[in-house]
Amino acid sequence: MPEIFQFDFMIRALIGGSMVAILAPSFGLFIVLRRLSLIADTLSHVALMGVAIGFVTSIYPTFVALIATTSSAAGIEQLRSRGRLPGDAALAVFLYSSLAIAVIVISKSSGFNADLFGYLFGTVLSITDRDLWLIGVLLIVVILFVASFYPELTQSAFDQDLAHVSGVRVTATNLALAVLTGATVTASMRVVGVLMVGALIVIPVLAALRLAHGFRTALVLAVGFGLISVWIGLAVAFYADLAAGGAIVLTTVAMLALAEIVGRLQDRFSSRRGRGAALPTPLSEAKGKDIEPANS
């Protein structure tokens, strides 16, 4: 058996990391397509505030962070959907106000700086059974939500007005997506840390979007890139004695670079095949009669 599997803390890290690798890109796909990538960063700062309050009040910090992120996510979505504030302005208000509260709480307290450091940069190697249960329950909820509301989520990501005219309850879908994103941020925070949680939500999705052909494929690819990043990142961290969060995030960036290279090769191959192919179907036989060249 490889050395990495001989330690309980590594087994727990691999299980927790794998669950987060499925969770984060599943939501990330819909968030990136709606151009709300910054929401992950905002909610991670809200989570930091929750962790700080949890330490001060001696309540399980992850639980306080969960309450803070889900309620803030609902607040952001309400402000955005009612047009009170533009989407990015609402995010900025929540990001800076929660960061300010976190700084004040931390400055007025002492004795938990070392623990807080772990939350900032990831504590996957000291993940507890309680953390695993929390992430596990959340994973089940998220899988059921994405699978059950797949049409609503894809339609809302494509165009909110079109979704409304199709009969999708857009406001409710957005609210549920935002609240579960808050919960996902809290869970992911244990693996890569508050400062890098957005990377696990956004970067595997970007890699998937470079290669995917079809929405379902994009979802599967994003989760696949997330899992590979966590596994490779943890292995590198274990054998090279590096910070696990940083190793995982750098692996996601490497995945994105690899996807870009493969994507370019695919583009080159398909354009060559297009040039080398026999003459296309005569225009008179083309059903669509639409002969405009493709834009991209």
Add this chain to the structure above:
Amino acid sequence: MTMERRETDEMRSRDDTESQDNVTTGKQPAPWPEGSRSPNAPDNRPVVCEFNETWYSYDGGEPAVEDVSFKVRQGDFAAILGPNGSGKTTLLRLALGLLKPSNGVVELFGETSARFRDWSRVGYVPQRVEGLGSRFPATVEEIVEHGLYRGFDPLAIFRRHERKEVLDALDLAGISHLRTRAIESLSVGQRQRALIARAIAGEPELLFLDEPVSGVDAVGRDRFHELISSLNKEHGMTVFLISHDIGAVMQGATVCACINRTVVFHGAPHHITGEHLSELYGFPVDVLLHDALHEHR
């Protein structure tokens, strides 16, 4: 999907009325263009969309829509014309319940648009789509499937592709050959056809289109208008088309509303005069007539 011509009793009685009119005039061609109604014929067709003394202003500012009242009846090809900023798109968003009127009422199939829920009866083709331009990964087929949404379906993610309704809609829109292409890889004209296929996949009774050919070349525009006319005439869909391309729209429209915040003209397209258009656009306009078609320059 079987796109058969929908002929309601009301529509058949309209045709009968018009045939009788032809008989009384010794089978002479009607003095109004084909497709438009006799001015004296009673119109018993159901109203599918109605604006009643509708007002709307954004953020309480100057009204974008002022006291607009008109009806669109089943089987109509209604063209909504007007210059940029005249409130055309606002009207459409009011009709679709995306905006709530400041005053007055907007109804869809006899129900206020804010309370309307039977969206399977309505199709919509927007001018632009938010998701495009962000490497949206869906194929044309997946986008057209959106048009078949009929409420919560927890197993939808597992449904197989190549549903007959989707294939029929793609065929009708003339883009069957693009079925497996990524929506992002299509030209502007092809994307609009994909959105048309999405809108008609569920066989709606009323089709809303918001300047669907902006950015499409002249040949593409003509073909697009042919498609819309065919959906109206051969498949019985009521069309509510917003455009500022008067000449192209007039070839298919049976009723026209010229809007510049308020209604400048509402009636059969051939009744539009240069004075109406001058009032609409704010500068002198001459109308040149060619046979039954009306070109406005």
